[in-house]
Amino acid sequence: MSVEAKLIIKDLTHYYPDEYTGESVHALENINLQVYENEFVAIVGPSGCGKTTLLNIVAGLLPYRQGIATVDGIDISGPGPDRGVVFQEHAILPWRTVSKNIGHGLELQRLPKTEISRRVHEYIDLVGLTGFEDRYPHELSGGMKQRVAVARTLCADPVIMLMDEPFAAVDAQTRITLQDELNRIVMATRKTVLFITHSVEEAAFLGDRCIVFSRRPGQIKTEIKIQIPREERVWKDMSSNPIFTDARDEILRLVRQEVTSDDEQ
Protein backbone atom coordinates (compact mmCIF):
# COMPACT_ATOMS: atom_id res chain seq x y z
CA MET A 1 0.00 0.00 0.00
CA SER A 2 1.46 3.28 -0.98
CA VAL A 3 0.55 6.51 0.70
CA GLU A 4 0.54 9.62 -1.45
CA ALA A 5 2.85 12.28 -0.04
CA LYS A 6 1.38 15.59 1.07
CA LEU A 7 4.17 17.58 -0.54
CA ILE A 8 5.90 16.33 -3.66
CA ILE A 9 8.84 18.09 -5.28
CA LYS A 10 10.23 16.58 -8.45
CA ASP A 11 13.31 17.60 -10.43
CA LEU A 12 13.10 21.18 -9.22
CA THR A 13 15.83 23.46 -10.51
CA HIS A 14 15.76 27.17 -9.91
CA TYR A 15 17.66 30.23 -11.03
CA TYR A 16 16.97 33.78 -10.01
CA PRO A 17 18.46 37.11 -11.10
CA ASP A 18 20.72 38.72 -8.52
CA GLU A 19 19.13 41.84 -7.07
CA TYR A 20 22.15 44.07 -7.69
CA THR A 21 24.21 42.61 -10.52
CA GLY A 22 21.30 41.09 -12.43
CA GLU A 23 23.37 37.95 -13.01
CA SER A 24 21.57 34.63 -12.94
CA VAL A 25 22.09 32.81 -9.63
CA HIS A 26 21.80 29.03 -9.61
CA ALA A 27 19.91 28.48 -6.36
CA LEU A 28 18.56 24.92 -6.54
CA GLU A 29 19.66 21.93 -8.57
CA ASN A 30 17.43 18.95 -9.21
CA ILE A 31 15.60 18.74 -5.89
CA ASN A 32 13.48 15.65 -5.24
CA LEU A 33 11.61 15.57 -1.98
CA GLN A 34 8.47 14.09 -0.47
CA VAL A 35 6.87 14.99 2.81
CA TYR A 36 4.26 12.57 4.12
CA GLU A 37 1.34 13.18 6.41
CA ASN A 38 2.25 13.87 10.07
CA GLU A 39 5.88 13.97 9.15
CA PHE A 40 8.33 16.56 10.39
CA VAL A 41 11.01 17.20 7.80
CA ALA A 42 13.89 19.49 8.67
CA ILE A 43 16.10 20.96 5.98
CA VAL A 44 19.52 21.98 7.19
CA GLY A 45 22.38 23.49 5.28
CA PRO A 46 24.95 26.27 5.20
CA SER A 47 23.65 29.79 4.78
CA GLY A 48 22.99 30.78 1.19
CA CYS A 49 22.37 27.17 0.13
CA GLY A 50 18.94 27.87 -1.27
CA LYS A 51 16.84 26.33 1.49
CA THR A 52 14.78 29.49 1.96
CA THR A 53 14.35 29.66 -1.82
CA LEU A 54 12.88 26.16 -1.70
CA LEU A 55 10.50 27.14 1.10
CA ASN A 56 9.39 30.25 -0.79
CA ILE A 57 8.66 28.14 -3.85
CA VAL A 58 6.55 25.73 -1.79
CA ALA A 59 4.80 28.68 -0.13
CA GLY A 60 3.96 30.00 -3.59
CA LEU A 61 5.78 33.26 -2.95
CA LEU A 62 8.34 32.54 -5.66
CA PRO A 63 7.34 31.29 -9.11
CA TYR A 64 9.32 28.33 -10.46
CA ARG A 65 9.75 27.11 -14.02
CA GLN A 66 11.71 23.87 -14.02
CA GLY A 67 10.27 20.90 -12.18
CA ILE A 68 7.11 19.96 -10.35
CA ALA A 69 5.85 21.00 -6.93
CA THR A 70 2.46 19.81 -5.64
CA VAL A 71 0.58 19.84 -2.35
CA ASP A 72 -2.19 17.27 -2.03
CA GLY A 73 -1.75 16.60 -5.74
CA ILE A 74 -2.37 20.21 -6.77
CA ASP A 75 0.32 22.21 -8.55
CA ILE A 76 1.66 25.10 -6.54
CA SER A 77 0.89 28.34 -8.38
CA GLY A 78 0.79 31.04 -5.73
CA PRO A 79 0.33 31.45 -2.00
CA GLY A 80 -2.64 29.77 -0.35
CA PRO A 81 -4.04 28.84 3.05
CA ASP A 82 -3.17 25.16 2.53
CA ARG A 83 0.50 26.11 3.03
CA GLY A 84 0.85 28.25 6.13
CA VAL A 85 4.21 29.88 6.75
CA VAL A 86 5.91 30.83 10.00
CA PHE A 87 8.53 33.41 9.07
CA GLN A 88 11.74 34.22 10.83
CA GLU A 89 10.42 37.27 12.67
CA HIS A 90 8.22 40.36 12.54
CA ALA A 91 5.55 38.79 10.34
CA ILE A 92 2.53 39.18 12.62
CA LEU A 93 0.60 42.40 12.11
CA PRO A 94 1.42 45.14 14.66
CA TRP A 95 -2.08 46.63 14.36
CA ARG A 96 -3.86 43.44 15.37
CA THR A 97 -4.14 42.09 18.88
CA VAL A 98 -2.90 38.59 19.70
CA SER A 99 -6.32 37.03 19.19
CA LYS A 100 -7.01 39.05 16.03
CA ASN A 101 -3.69 37.90 14.59
CA ILE A 102 -4.33 34.26 15.44
CA GLY A 103 -7.84 34.37 14.01
CA HIS A 104 -6.79 36.23 10.87
CA GLY A 105 -6.72 33.18 8.61
CA LEU A 106 -10.22 32.14 9.66
CA GLU A 107 -11.43 35.72 9.23
CA LEU A 108 -10.11 35.67 5.67
CA GLN A 109 -11.97 32.40 5.11
CA ARG A 110 -15.16 34.23 6.25
CA LEU A 111 -15.94 31.86 9.11
CA PRO A 112 -18.64 32.88 11.59
CA LYS A 113 -17.39 34.96 14.52
CA THR A 114 -18.33 32.43 17.21
CA GLU A 115 -16.44 29.69 15.40
CA ILE A 116 -13.38 31.94 15.02
CA SER A 117 -13.35 32.88 18.68
CA ARG A 118 -13.72 29.24 19.75
CA ARG A 119 -10.75 28.12 17.65
CA VAL A 120 -8.66 31.16 18.58
CA HIS A 121 -9.10 30.29 22.25
CA GLU A 122 -8.09 26.73 21.60
CA TYR A 123 -4.82 27.82 19.97
CA ILE A 124 -4.11 30.56 22.49
CA ASP A 125 -4.25 27.86 25.16
CA LEU A 126 -2.13 25.52 23.06
CA VAL A 127 0.74 28.00 22.70
CA GLY A 128 0.39 29.24 26.28
CA LEU A 129 -0.69 32.82 25.63
CA THR A 130 -3.78 32.83 27.83
CA GLY A 131 -4.20 36.28 29.37
CA PHE A 132 -2.50 38.03 26.44
CA GLU A 133 -5.45 37.91 24.03
CA ASP A 134 -5.90 41.68 23.80
CA ARG A 135 -2.25 42.69 23.79
CA TYR A 136 -0.61 44.21 20.73
CA PRO A 137 2.58 42.61 19.36
CA HIS A 138 4.81 45.47 20.48
CA GLU A 139 3.88 44.63 24.06
CA LEU A 140 5.18 41.05 23.70
CA SER A 141 8.66 39.53 23.90
CA GLY A 142 10.30 38.01 20.83
CA GLY A 143 9.46 34.48 21.99
CA MET A 144 5.82 35.34 22.56
CA LYS A 145 5.58 36.94 19.12
CA GLN A 146 6.78 33.72 17.54
CA ARG A 147 4.21 31.75 19.55
CA VAL A 148 1.56 34.04 18.08
CA ALA A 149 3.02 33.39 14.61
CA VAL A 150 2.87 29.61 15.13
CA ALA A 151 -0.67 29.78 16.49
CA ARG A 152 -1.74 32.03 13.60
CA THR A 153 -0.49 29.50 11.07
CA LEU A 154 -1.96 26.46 12.85
CA CYS A 155 -5.32 28.11 13.48
CA ALA A 156 -5.89 28.43 9.73
CA ASP A 157 -5.45 24.63 9.59
CA PRO A 158 -3.03 24.26 6.65
CA VAL A 159 -2.25 20.95 4.97
CA ILE A 160 1.41 21.59 5.68
CA MET A 161 3.11 24.10 7.96
CA LEU A 162 6.23 25.70 6.51
CA MET A 163 8.70 27.17 8.98
CA ASP A 164 11.57 29.38 7.86
CA GLU A 165 14.14 29.54 10.67
CA PRO A 166 11.38 30.59 13.05
CA PHE A 167 13.55 30.64 16.18
CA ALA A 168 16.71 32.16 14.70
CA ALA A 169 16.02 35.62 16.07
CA VAL A 170 15.23 34.75 19.71
CA ASP A 171 17.77 34.29 22.50
CA ALA A 172 19.26 30.86 23.24
CA GLN A 173 17.19 30.13 26.36
CA THR A 174 13.93 31.07 24.70
CA ARG A 175 14.87 29.03 21.66
CA ILE A 176 15.15 25.84 23.72
CA THR A 177 11.77 26.49 25.34
CA LEU A 178 10.17 27.18 21.97
CA GLN A 179 11.66 24.02 20.45
CA ASP A 180 10.29 21.93 23.33
CA GLU A 181 6.93 23.58 22.90
CA LEU A 182 6.89 23.12 19.14
CA ASN A 183 7.40 19.40 19.73
CA ARG A 184 4.47 19.29 22.11
CA ILE A 185 2.31 21.32 19.69
CA VAL A 186 3.17 19.15 16.69
CA MET A 187 2.36 16.09 18.76
CA ALA A 188 -0.98 17.55 19.80
CA THR A 189 -2.03 18.77 16.35
CA ARG A 190 -0.36 16.00 14.28
CA LYS A 191 0.64 18.62 11.72
CA THR A 192 2.84 17.96 8.71
CA VAL A 193 5.83 20.29 8.91
CA LEU A 194 8.61 21.41 6.59
CA PHE A 195 11.19 23.16 8.73
CA ILE A 196 14.15 25.19 7.46
CA THR A 197 17.10 25.82 9.74
CA HIS A 198 20.84 26.34 9.76
CA SER A 199 21.07 24.93 13.29
CA VAL A 200 22.17 21.30 13.26
CA GLU A 201 20.95 20.68 16.81
CA GLU A 202 17.54 22.12 16.03
CA ALA A 203 17.19 19.94 12.94
CA ALA A 204 18.23 16.78 14.77
CA PHE A 205 15.99 17.56 17.73
CA LEU A 206 12.85 18.32 15.75
CA GLY A 207 13.05 16.36 12.51
CA ASP A 208 11.74 12.88 11.80
CA ARG A 209 13.92 13.22 8.76
CA CYS A 210 16.75 15.69 8.24
CA ILE A 211 17.62 16.71 4.72
CA VAL A 212 21.16 18.02 4.43
CA PHE A 213 21.68 20.56 1.65
CA SER A 214 24.91 21.19 -0.16
CA ARG A 215 26.12 24.72 -0.63
CA ARG A 216 24.89 26.65 -3.68
CA PRO A 217 23.52 25.43 -6.02
CA GLY A 218 21.48 23.68 -3.34
CA GLN A 219 21.27 19.97 -3.81
CA ILE A 220 20.08 17.27 -1.44
CA LYS A 221 23.28 15.78 -0.09
CA THR A 222 21.94 13.20 2.31
CA GLU A 223 18.85 12.31 4.20
CA ILE A 224 19.03 11.14 7.80
CA LYS A 225 16.15 9.48 9.63
CA ILE A 226 15.95 10.18 13.32
CA GLN A 227 13.84 7.53 14.93
CA ILE A 228 13.06 9.00 18.31
CA PRO A 229 9.39 8.96 19.27
CA ARG A 230 8.11 12.49 19.56
CA GLU A 231 7.06 12.12 23.19
CA GLU A 232 10.66 11.30 24.09
CA ARG A 233 11.99 14.45 22.45
CA VAL A 234 12.62 16.73 25.40
CA TRP A 235 15.78 18.80 25.61
CA LYS A 236 16.74 17.71 29.10
CA ASP A 237 16.94 14.04 27.95
CA MET A 238 18.69 14.65 24.67
CA SER A 239 22.34 14.70 25.74
CA SER A 240 21.96 11.13 27.01
CA ASN A 241 20.14 9.92 23.91
CA PRO A 242 22.63 8.18 21.58
CA ILE A 243 20.26 8.30 18.58
CA PHE A 244 20.10 12.08 18.90
CA THR A 245 23.82 12.65 19.55
CA ASP A 246 24.87 10.31 16.71
CA ALA A 247 22.49 11.96 14.25
CA ARG A 248 23.57 15.42 15.35
CA ASP A 249 27.26 14.60 14.97
CA GLU A 250 26.69 13.06 11.57
CA ILE A 251 24.71 16.06 10.31
CA LEU A 252 27.27 18.44 11.77
CA ARG A 253 30.06 16.57 9.93
CA LEU A 254 28.14 16.79 6.65
CA VAL A 255 27.37 20.49 7.03
CA ARG A 256 30.97 21.24 8.08
CA GLN A 257 32.18 19.56 4.89
CA GLU A 258 30.11 22.00 2.89
CA VAL A 259 31.29 25.01 4.82
CA THR A 260 34.99 24.09 4.74
CA SER A 261 34.99 23.20 1.07
CA ASP A 262 33.47 26.63 0.58
CA ASP A 263 36.38 28.21 2.47
CA GLU A 264 38.93 26.44 0.32
CA GLN A 265 37.68 28.07 -2.86
Next chain:
Amino acid sequence: MGAGAEMITYNRLSIALQKRFGRQRLRRMILGSIPFIVLIFLWELNTHFGWYDPIEIPPISAMWEAIFWLQSDCPGFVAAIEGHNDCNLSNNIISSIGRVILAAAVGIPLGVAFGVLAGINRVLSGYLEPVGIFMNSVSGIAWIPLAIVWFGVGWETTLFIMLNTIFWLIFFNTMMGVRAVPRVLVQGVQTLGGSRWDTIRHVYIPGALPSIITGMRMSLGFGWRALIAAEMIGGDSGLGFMIFVSAVEFKSEEVFLGVILISIIYLISDRWLLVPLEKWTVERWGLVWKPT
Protein backbone atom coordinates in the same frame (compact mmCIF):
# COMPACT_ATOMS: atom_id res chain seq x y z
CA MET B 1 2.45 85.18 59.66
CA GLY B 2 0.58 86.41 56.61
CA ALA B 3 3.47 85.58 54.30
CA GLY B 4 3.62 82.03 55.69
CA ALA B 5 -0.06 81.40 55.02
CA GLU B 6 0.38 82.80 51.52
CA MET B 7 3.23 80.39 50.85
CA ILE B 8 1.13 77.45 52.00
CA THR B 9 -1.74 78.46 49.71
CA TYR B 10 0.69 78.94 46.85
CA ASN B 11 2.28 75.54 47.43
CA ARG B 12 -1.09 73.83 47.62
CA LEU B 13 -2.18 75.46 44.38
CA SER B 14 1.07 74.48 42.68
CA ILE B 15 0.77 70.85 43.84
CA ALA B 16 -2.89 70.70 42.81
CA LEU B 17 -2.03 72.01 39.34
CA GLN B 18 0.85 69.56 38.95
CA LYS B 19 -1.41 66.71 39.96
CA ARG B 20 -4.12 67.82 37.60
CA PHE B 21 -1.98 68.27 34.45
CA GLY B 22 1.19 66.36 35.21
CA ARG B 23 4.52 67.99 35.94
CA GLN B 24 6.02 67.73 32.43
CA ARG B 25 2.86 68.82 30.68
CA LEU B 26 2.40 71.76 33.01
CA ARG B 27 5.98 72.81 32.36
CA ARG B 28 5.43 72.65 28.62
CA MET B 29 2.13 74.50 28.84
CA ILE B 30 3.79 77.32 30.79
CA LEU B 31 6.83 77.49 28.51
CA GLY B 32 4.66 77.41 25.39
CA SER B 33 2.37 80.20 26.56
CA ILE B 34 5.15 82.64 27.50
CA PRO B 35 5.65 84.02 23.95
CA PHE B 36 1.90 84.56 23.63
CA ILE B 37 1.75 86.36 26.95
CA VAL B 38 4.65 88.60 25.89
CA LEU B 39 2.93 89.39 22.58
CA ILE B 40 -0.38 90.20 24.23
CA PHE B 41 1.44 92.34 26.79
CA LEU B 42 3.22 94.31 24.06
CA TRP B 43 -0.07 94.63 22.22
CA GLU B 44 -1.71 96.14 25.32
CA LEU B 45 1.26 98.45 25.85
CA ASN B 46 0.85 99.73 22.31
CA THR B 47 -2.76 100.62 23.01
CA HIS B 48 -1.70 102.32 26.22
CA PHE B 49 1.16 104.39 24.81
CA GLY B 50 -0.22 104.75 21.27
CA TRP B 51 3.00 103.81 19.40
CA TYR B 52 0.99 102.75 16.40
CA ASP B 53 -2.38 104.04 15.28
CA PRO B 54 -5.46 101.90 16.00
CA ILE B 55 -5.85 101.49 12.25
CA GLU B 56 -2.47 99.78 12.14
CA ILE B 57 -2.73 97.83 15.39
CA PRO B 58 -6.19 97.98 16.90
CA PRO B 59 -6.68 97.57 20.65
CA ILE B 60 -7.57 94.10 21.96
CA SER B 61 -10.86 95.49 23.26
CA ALA B 62 -11.86 96.64 19.76
CA MET B 63 -11.16 93.18 18.39
CA TRP B 64 -13.23 91.66 21.16
CA GLU B 65 -16.09 94.06 20.41
CA ALA B 66 -15.85 93.24 16.72
CA ILE B 67 -17.06 89.72 17.51
CA PHE B 68 -20.31 91.09 18.89
CA TRP B 69 -20.55 93.81 16.31
CA LEU B 70 -20.27 91.29 13.46
CA GLN B 71 -22.85 89.03 15.09
CA SER B 72 -25.10 91.89 16.31
CA ASP B 73 -27.98 91.25 13.90
CA CYS B 74 -27.89 87.50 14.42
CA PRO B 75 -31.22 86.34 15.91
CA GLY B 76 -29.60 83.66 18.09
CA PHE B 77 -27.51 80.54 18.34
CA VAL B 78 -29.82 78.29 16.32
CA ALA B 79 -30.02 80.87 13.55
CA ALA B 80 -26.21 81.07 13.54
CA ILE B 81 -25.92 77.30 13.07
CA GLU B 82 -28.52 77.43 10.33
CA GLY B 83 -26.55 80.15 8.58
CA HIS B 84 -28.98 83.03 8.93
CA ASN B 85 -28.11 85.91 6.60
CA ASP B 86 -27.34 88.38 9.35
CA CYS B 87 -24.95 86.15 11.26
CA ASN B 88 -21.89 87.59 9.56
CA LEU B 89 -19.01 86.16 11.59
CA SER B 90 -20.39 82.70 12.28
CA ASN B 91 -21.39 82.34 8.64
CA ASN B 92 -17.84 83.01 7.53
CA ILE B 93 -16.44 80.57 10.09
CA ILE B 94 -18.91 77.87 9.10
CA SER B 95 -18.23 78.50 5.44
CA SER B 96 -14.46 78.10 5.84
CA ILE B 97 -14.73 75.00 8.04
CA GLY B 98 -17.30 73.51 5.71
CA ARG B 99 -14.95 73.96 2.75
CA VAL B 100 -12.09 72.32 4.63
CA ILE B 101 -14.32 69.37 5.51
CA LEU B 102 -15.58 69.06 1.95
CA ALA B 103 -12.09 69.19 0.48
CA ALA B 104 -10.80 66.70 3.06
CA ALA B 105 -13.74 64.37 2.47
CA VAL B 106 -12.97 64.30 -1.25
CA GLY B 107 -9.19 64.69 -1.24
CA ILE B 108 -8.13 62.28 1.51
CA PRO B 109 -9.93 59.13 0.24
CA LEU B 110 -8.85 59.88 -3.34
CA GLY B 111 -5.27 60.53 -2.27
CA VAL B 112 -5.14 57.34 -0.20
CA ALA B 113 -6.66 55.27 -3.00
CA PHE B 114 -4.25 56.47 -5.67
CA GLY B 115 -1.36 56.43 -3.21
CA VAL B 116 -1.96 52.78 -2.34
CA LEU B 117 -2.25 51.82 -6.00
CA ALA B 118 0.92 53.69 -6.91
CA GLY B 119 2.66 52.21 -3.87
CA ILE B 120 2.00 48.61 -4.90
CA ASN B 121 2.13 49.07 -8.67
CA ARG B 122 5.39 50.23 -10.24
CA VAL B 123 3.78 51.02 -13.59
CA LEU B 124 1.13 53.29 -12.10
CA SER B 125 3.68 55.06 -9.90
CA GLY B 126 5.78 55.52 -13.02
CA TYR B 127 2.87 57.40 -14.56
CA LEU B 128 1.83 59.41 -11.52
CA GLU B 129 5.06 60.30 -9.75
CA PRO B 130 6.42 62.86 -12.24
CA VAL B 131 3.09 64.64 -12.61
CA GLY B 132 2.77 64.60 -8.82
CA ILE B 133 6.17 66.21 -8.37
CA PHE B 134 5.21 68.77 -11.02
CA MET B 135 1.94 69.58 -9.25
CA ASN B 136 3.55 69.70 -5.82
CA SER B 137 6.21 72.12 -6.99
CA VAL B 138 3.57 74.65 -8.00
CA SER B 139 2.20 76.49 -5.01
CA GLY B 140 -1.52 75.81 -4.71
CA ILE B 141 -2.45 79.48 -4.84
CA ALA B 142 -0.72 79.88 -8.21
CA TRP B 143 -3.80 78.22 -9.70
CA ILE B 144 -6.22 80.79 -8.28
CA PRO B 145 -6.38 83.13 -11.31
CA LEU B 146 -6.95 80.21 -13.66
CA ALA B 147 -9.44 78.57 -11.30
CA ILE B 148 -11.47 81.80 -11.27
CA VAL B 149 -11.57 81.73 -15.08
CA TRP B 150 -12.71 78.10 -15.00
CA PHE B 151 -15.13 78.07 -12.10
CA GLY B 152 -15.87 81.71 -11.33
CA VAL B 153 -15.91 83.17 -7.83
CA GLY B 154 -17.28 80.72 -5.28
CA TRP B 155 -16.94 77.35 -3.63
CA GLU B 156 -15.83 75.49 -6.78
CA THR B 157 -12.71 77.62 -7.01
CA THR B 158 -11.80 77.22 -3.35
CA LEU B 159 -12.48 73.47 -3.53
CA PHE B 160 -10.26 73.12 -6.57
CA ILE B 161 -7.42 75.02 -4.91
CA MET B 162 -7.65 72.96 -1.74
CA LEU B 163 -7.94 69.65 -3.58
CA ASN B 164 -4.84 70.49 -5.54
CA THR B 165 -2.97 70.80 -2.27
CA ILE B 166 -4.56 67.99 -0.26
CA PHE B 167 -4.70 65.31 -2.94
CA TRP B 168 -1.04 65.38 -3.92
CA LEU B 169 0.21 65.57 -0.34
CA ILE B 170 -1.89 62.59 0.73
CA PHE B 171 -0.99 60.76 -2.47
CA PHE B 172 2.75 61.09 -1.91
CA ASN B 173 2.65 60.27 1.77
CA THR B 174 0.46 57.23 1.22
CA MET B 175 2.68 55.97 -1.59
CA MET B 176 5.83 56.33 0.51
CA GLY B 177 4.11 54.70 3.48
CA VAL B 178 2.93 51.75 1.40
CA ARG B 179 6.40 51.22 -0.01
CA ALA B 180 7.85 51.13 3.49
CA VAL B 181 5.55 48.29 4.60
CA PRO B 182 7.74 45.20 5.20
CA ARG B 183 7.14 42.57 2.53
CA VAL B 184 6.97 39.77 5.06
CA LEU B 185 3.75 41.26 6.50
CA VAL B 186 2.13 41.07 3.09
CA GLN B 187 3.44 37.55 2.48
CA GLY B 188 2.13 36.49 5.88
CA VAL B 189 -1.41 37.52 4.94
CA GLN B 190 -1.09 35.98 1.47
CA THR B 191 -0.11 32.62 2.94
CA LEU B 192 -3.13 32.81 5.24
CA GLY B 193 -5.28 32.94 2.11
CA GLY B 194 -5.60 36.70 1.79
CA SER B 195 -6.46 38.22 -1.60
CA ARG B 196 -4.93 41.35 -3.07
CA TRP B 197 -7.80 43.37 -1.62
CA ASP B 198 -7.24 41.76 1.80
CA THR B 199 -3.59 42.78 1.76
CA ILE B 200 -4.62 46.35 0.92
CA ARG B 201 -7.20 46.50 3.70
CA HIS B 202 -5.30 44.60 6.37
CA VAL B 203 -1.67 45.39 5.60
CA TYR B 204 -0.92 48.27 3.26
CA ILE B 205 -3.35 50.88 4.61
CA PRO B 206 -2.74 50.30 8.35
CA GLY B 207 0.97 49.96 7.63
CA ALA B 208 1.03 53.27 5.78
CA LEU B 209 -1.09 55.03 8.41
CA PRO B 210 1.77 56.78 10.24
CA SER B 211 2.74 58.30 6.91
CA ILE B 212 -0.88 59.01 5.95
CA ILE B 213 -1.47 60.86 9.22
CA THR B 214 1.64 62.96 8.57
CA GLY B 215 0.14 63.71 5.16
CA MET B 216 -3.16 64.68 6.75
CA ARG B 217 -1.34 67.03 9.13
CA MET B 218 0.52 68.67 6.28
CA SER B 219 -2.51 68.90 4.04
CA LEU B 220 -4.62 70.38 6.81
CA GLY B 221 -1.98 73.06 7.33
CA PHE B 222 -1.24 73.77 3.69
CA GLY B 223 -4.86 73.31 2.63
CA TRP B 224 -6.09 75.76 5.24
CA ARG B 225 -3.55 78.33 4.10
CA ALA B 226 -4.48 77.81 0.46
CA LEU B 227 -8.15 78.16 1.37
CA ILE B 228 -7.66 81.53 3.05
CA ALA B 229 -5.76 82.80 0.02
CA ALA B 230 -8.36 81.39 -2.35
CA GLU B 231 -11.20 82.99 -0.37
CA MET B 232 -9.46 86.36 -0.48
CA ILE B 233 -9.18 86.37 -4.24
CA GLY B 234 -11.73 83.94 -5.54
CA GLY B 235 -14.22 83.50 -2.73
CA ASP B 236 -17.59 84.97 -1.83
CA SER B 237 -17.56 84.02 1.86
CA GLY B 238 -15.30 82.61 4.54
CA LEU B 239 -12.70 83.99 6.91
CA GLY B 240 -10.29 84.84 4.09
CA PHE B 241 -13.06 86.75 2.34
CA MET B 242 -13.93 88.51 5.59
CA ILE B 243 -10.30 89.54 6.16
CA PHE B 244 -10.05 90.87 2.64
CA VAL B 245 -13.29 92.87 2.77
CA SER B 246 -12.47 94.24 6.24
CA ALA B 247 -9.02 95.31 5.09
CA VAL B 248 -10.51 97.17 2.15
CA GLU B 249 -12.79 98.95 4.59
CA PHE B 250 -9.85 99.65 6.96
CA LYS B 251 -11.44 97.65 9.77
CA SER B 252 -8.16 96.26 11.05
CA GLU B 253 -9.75 94.86 14.23
CA GLU B 254 -11.74 92.49 12.02
CA VAL B 255 -8.59 91.53 10.13
CA PHE B 256 -6.86 90.70 13.40
CA LEU B 257 -9.91 88.78 14.57
CA GLY B 258 -9.96 86.75 11.35
CA VAL B 259 -6.28 85.88 11.55
CA ILE B 260 -6.53 84.78 15.18
CA LEU B 261 -9.65 82.70 14.50
CA ILE B 262 -7.88 80.94 11.64
CA SER B 263 -5.02 79.82 13.87
CA ILE B 264 -7.34 78.81 16.70
CA ILE B 265 -9.45 76.66 14.36
CA TYR B 266 -6.34 75.04 12.93
CA LEU B 267 -4.98 74.34 16.40
CA ILE B 268 -8.26 72.81 17.54
CA SER B 269 -8.56 70.57 14.49
CA ASP B 270 -5.01 69.31 14.95
CA ARG B 271 -5.35 68.71 18.72
CA TRP B 272 -8.84 67.28 18.73
CA LEU B 273 -8.86 65.39 15.45
CA LEU B 274 -5.41 64.30 14.36
CA VAL B 275 -3.74 63.85 17.72
CA PRO B 276 -6.51 61.56 19.03
CA LEU B 277 -6.50 59.68 15.71
CA GLU B 278 -2.77 59.16 16.09
CA LYS B 279 -3.15 57.99 19.70
CA TRP B 280 -5.94 55.61 18.77
CA THR B 281 -4.03 53.99 15.91
CA VAL B 282 -0.30 54.18 15.34
CA GLU B 283 0.66 54.89 18.97
CA ARG B 284 -1.47 52.03 20.25
CA TRP B 285 0.12 49.72 17.69
CA GLY B 286 3.60 50.77 18.74
CA LEU B 287 4.45 52.12 15.28
CA VAL B 288 5.78 55.48 16.43
CA TRP B 289 8.34 56.31 19.02
CA LYS B 290 6.80 58.13 21.94
CA PRO B 291 8.51 59.64 24.97
CA THR B 292 7.77 57.66 28.10
